[in-house]
Amino acid sequence: MSLVRFRPGPLLIFYIGRKPSNNYISYLKFVIHSSKKTHVNHTQLNNYIEGTFEPELMFEIARRNNISINYKSIDELKKAYSFNNLQEFLDIYYAGASVLLQVQDFYELTWAYLTKVHEQNLIHTEIFFDPQTHTDRGLSFDTVIQGIRSALDDGKEKLGISSKLIMCFLRHLDEAAAFETLNQALPYKNWIAGVGLDSSELGHPPSKFQRVFSKARDEGFITVAHAGEEGPAEYVWEAINLLNVSRIDHGNRSLDDKQLIKYLIETQIPLTVCPLSNLELKVVNDLKDHPLLKLMEAGLVVTINSDDPAYFGGYMNENYTQIASALNLTKKHITQLAKNSFKASFLDDREKEKLIHQVDTYYQKN
Numbered sequence: 001m002s003l004v005r006f007r008p009g010p011l012l013i014f015y016i017g018r019k020p021s022n023n024y025i026s027y028l029k030f031v032i033h034s035s036k037k038t039h040v041n042h043t044q045l046n047n048y049i050e051g052t053f054e055p056e057l058m059f060e061i062a063r064r065n066n067i068s069i070n071y072k073s074i075d076e077l078k079k080a081y082s083f084n085n086l087q088e089f090l091d092i093y094y095a096g097a098s099v100l101l102q103v104q105d106f107y108e109l110t111w112a113y114l115t116k117v118h119e120q121n122l123i124h125t126e127i128f129f130d131p132q133t134h135t136d137r138g139l140s141f142d143t144v145i146q147g148i149r150s151a152l153d154d155g156k157e158k159l160g161i162s163s164k165l166i167m168c169f170l171r172h173l174d175e176a177a178a179f180e181t182l183n184q185a186l187p188y189k190n191w192i193a194g195v196g197l198d199s200s201e202l203g204h205p206p207s208k209f210q211r212v213f214s215k216a217r218d219e220g221f222i223t224v225a226h227a228g229e230e231g232p233a234e235y236v237w238e239a240i241n242l243l244n245v246s247r248i249d250h251g252n253r254s255l256d257d258k259q260l261i262k263y264l265i266e267t268q269i270p271l272t273v274c275p276l277s278n279l280e281l282k283v284v285n286d287l288k289d290h291p292l293l294k295l296m297e298a299g300l301v302v303t304i305n306s307d308d309p310a311y312f313g314g315y316m317n318e319n320y321t322q323i324a325s326a327l328n329l330t331k332k333h334i335t336q337l338a339k340n341s342f343k344a345s346f347l348d349d350r351e352k353e354k355l356i357h358q359v360d361t362y363y364q365k366n
């Protein structure tokens with residue numbers, strides 16, 4: 001994303017070339033579109049690799065694998081991207097992912113994402129992947145991770161994009177299945193920075209996965225979890241107290257609980273917020289009602305992310321421009337969001353400081 005984009009997770013780069021006006025929209029457009037000669041960075045932390053599956057690539061891979069898609073054309077498929085809630089989206093998202101069969105398919109999916117975010121000047125991405133979506137169809141864990149990993153290696157080498165992988169457990173499945181997935185991941189421990197929790201939130205509280213997260217932490221994984229996207233603030237407490245998470249994915253519903261907000265401010269546990277996802281999944285009815293600014297002004301560490309950009313109509317740039325416009329964000333807010341994205345990342349402290357300093361310098365000069 002010139003500001004950078006992706007679900008999971010990635011980091012954002014601002015380009016500096018000429019002075020923007022004081023108006024926030026020109027500032028943001030400037031950040032996004034100006035010359036590539038100098039830049040400030042940004043990262044994205046809540047981005048699903050399976051959620052970057054653009055319809056064109058989906059049809060191509062389906063054809064190659066002799067799998068028929070339930071939609072006659074790309075346009076027909078795109079028309080189906082209209083959701084009333086998280087579950088309606090997940091049904092179509094899992095169906096889309098089911099055309100991925102070979103290592104090469106996972107490679108192409110990931111590489112397509114990386115080249116796209118490279119155009120938006122992303123320099124770092126922290127990406128979710130859902131192994132159970134694939135192993136439940138008979139694929140091996142190895143097939144999935146080899147394809148993703150080798151594209152990420154090429155992304156580093158050829159595009160200069162660094163990355164971290166976060167493996168999510170599907171919370172609509174049971175604890176035993178999550179343990180099995182964790183065991184499958186152990187031989188690939190060096191490739192996976194953390195574990196997360198995703199899929200249908202309501203009725204599947206974090207407490208269901210307390211023991212598997214405990215084992216994951218013992219094995220050295222960082223932990224994160226989706227909480228308070230559709231579920232109650234209580235689920236955010238559970239993610240913090242029972243799963244020991246370093247970040248909350250979404251967390252919108254935290255605002256329902258004053259004590260929780262106080263705690264999130266004190267501890268500076270970040271929230272990875274996804275404006276266009278929230279709009280498309282009817283978590284909010286209008287971006288003007290989005291809680292992002294309230295959360296920021298209260299002093300929480302809030303970041304902007306794109307979640308499943310191929311399904312929700314936008315990568316990072318689109319998330320930034322649309323939320324900035326809806327909430328009248330100022331240059332100061334936008335700069336704070338970029339700095340938060342580094343602060344909340346799993347980069348090491350020296351790297352974070354360097355990147356935050358670049359954002360500050362950019363802000364002062366522009």
Ligand code: ES4
Pocket residue numbers: 048051086093198199200226229277307308
């Ligand atoms: C997801 Cl937006 C969202 N929430 C929960 N689980 C997911 N898996 C893919 N996208």
